[in-house]
Amino acid sequence: MTASDTLAKATATDTLANLAGSLLDGSVKVVDCAAPLGPDTPLLKLPPELAVDTPKIEVHEISRYDNNGPFWAWNWLKLGEHSGTHFDAPQHWVTGKDYPDGTTDTINPQAFVAPVNVIDCSKESAGDNDFLLTTERVKAWEAEHGEIREGEWVLMRTDWDQFNTDEDKFLNTTETGPHTPGVTAECIEYLIGKGIIGWGTQCIGTDAGMAATFEIPFPAHNLLHKHNRYGLASLTNLDLLPAKGAILIANPLKIVKGTGSPVRALALVPAA
Ligand code: MN
Numbered sequence: 168m169t170a171s172d173t174l175a176k177a178t179a180t181d182t183l184a185n186l187a188g189s190l191l192d193g194s195v196k197v198v199d200c201a202a203p204l205g206p207d208t209p210l211l212k213l214p215p216e217l218a219v220d221t222p223k224i225e226v227h228e229i230s231r232y233d234n235n236g237p238f239w240a241w242n243w244l245k246l247g248e249h250s251g252t253h254f255d256a257p258q259h260w261v262t263g264k265d266y267p268d269g270t271t272d273t274i275n276p277q278a279f280v281a282p283v284n285v286i287d288c289s290k291e292s293a294g295d296n297d298f299l300l301t302t303e304r305v306k307a308w309e310a311e312h313g314e315i316r317e318g319e320w321v322l323m324r325t326d327w328d329q330f331n332t333d334e335d336k337f338l339n340t341t342e343t344g345p346h347t348p349g350v351t352a353e354c355i356e357y358l359i360g361k362g363i364i365g366w367g368t369q370c371i372g373t374d375a376g377m378a379a380t381f382e383i384p385f386p387a388h389n390l391l392h393k394h395n396r397y398g399l400a401s402l403t404n405l406d407l408l409p410a411k412g413a414i415l416i417a418n419p420l421k422i423v424k425g426t427g428s429p430v431r432a433l434a435l436v437p438a439a
Pocket residue numbers: 249253254255259372400427
């Protein structure tokens with residue numbers, strides 16, 4: 168080991184000791200960025216001519232301290248990989264189907280803990296349910312808060328989690344289709360060019376509700392996964408995160424060949 172390696176290791180040891188102290192004394196808080204997962208969790212509805220939907224979540228009791236198991240309670244679940252607050256792996260999309268490290272069991276776990284940028288679009292999204300984040304708007308955000316760097320997450324705050332308990336409001340579907348905010352193809356390309364590891368939203372998916380009708384259909388899915396990047400959907404409590412400076416922990420279950428997984432996404436943030 169060189170002198171600089173030894174120094175780096177000592178610094179990392181100090182960093183973790185400081186973090187441990189901050190977690191214990193409450194100066195670093197853990198924010199829950201996941202929605203409750205159960206039979207009432209809103210799920211994506213696709214046009215029937217296009218696709219088969221993910222099934223309703225079912226929770227089946229095996230035993231509850233009874234004849235089926237006198238001392239214990241446990242359930243079995245039926246749920247799609249893309250249910251509730253969840254992670255999209257690259258092989259979720261046809262553009263990412265050939266990445267050998269593109270499934271939930273093969274992604275380098277280093278990616279599951281990373282710095283996070285939170286772009287507040289809550290006012291715009293309240294005024295326009297079809298609001299799309301643009302490159303211009305991201306550049307203005309960077310001028311104010313600092314550059315988005317390689318290896319970081321970018322999350323779009325819309326406060327859409329307020330509708331999590333009401334599927335109709337959450338999906339916001341009218342006769343013209345679903346109307347929820349998202350991102351332009353150009354903006355996703357810009358963020359991929361910055362080296363982000365992934366893009367996350369508070370809506371049902373990483374794309375805007377109307378994204379099936381875009382020039383590149385579902386550009387966030389198409390482009391993120393084409394470049395071996397990840398997605399997060401149905402995130403909660405992004406209003407409790409700073410624009411910069413939090414650490415996001417978002418680790419999918421290690422489902423063999425999984426294209427995604429529900430996650431208990433957590434953020435480490437400085438106490439207010
Ligand atoms: Mn998904």
